[in-house]
Amino acid sequence: MDKWDDLAALICMECGGKCCIEAKPPLTRKRIETLCEFGCPHDTIDSRHYKKLRTNGDGYCVMYHEHRCSIHGIKPETCIAGPFTFDVRNNAIEIYLKKESICPLVRYIKERSDVYERQYTLACANISTLVQHLPAQELQEILRIDEPETEKVAEIPLMGPIKA
Numbered sequence: 001m002d003k004w005d006d007l008a009a010l011i012c013m014e015c016g017g018k019c020c021i022e023a024k025p026p027l028t029r030k031r032i033e034t035l036c037e038f039g040c041p042h043d044t045i046d047s048r049h050y051k052k053l054r055t056n057g058d059g060y061c062v063m064y065h066e067h068r069c070s071i072h073g074i075k076p077e078t079c080i081a082g083p084f085t086f087d088v089r090n091n092a093i094e095i096y097l098k099k100e101s102i103c104p105l106v107r108y109i110k111e112r113s114d115v116y117e118r119q120y121t122l123a124c125a126n127i128s129t130l131v132q133h134l135p136a137q138e139l140q141e142i143l144r145i146d147e148p149e150t151e152k153v154a155e156i157p158l159m160g161p162i163k164a
């Protein structure tokens, strides 16, 4: 971990992990296999509309424990990509960045071009992988979810056809 990772962990902890509330991160088949190998019980997965991690009664992701993500090393693609998020339109992936009003990390990322570039690259790679590996029907369900308080920052080509 470098100094930025330490700072980011602190900022997220101070924020209270708000992005883990009602996050419902989508899960590819491969991610489900990884979670199972890690020992996550199958009832942590909610299969309604699309496969995702379920939430607890308080709205937090089932993997959020003691003020942090309990599966940091194997967390889903959209969690790795944050505070970047995405949409798919006209055969392209649109990359969005959350606004500072909903994510305190954003101000720090914008102030450090090296950190921005690193996180942006990581986000694009993970979002591309996710889009490629999700069944088309599940992807359509995910794209219906409104994500207010975000701004479009880039558009990247789809790396291949969307899975049938």
Ligand code: SF4
Residues within 6 Å of the ligand: 019, 020, 021, 023, 024, 025, 053, 061, 062, 063, 064, 065, 068, 069, 070, 071, 072, 075, 076, 079
């Ligand atoms: S997997 Fe981890 S980072 Fe992602 S929403 Fe759940 S607790 Fe948060």
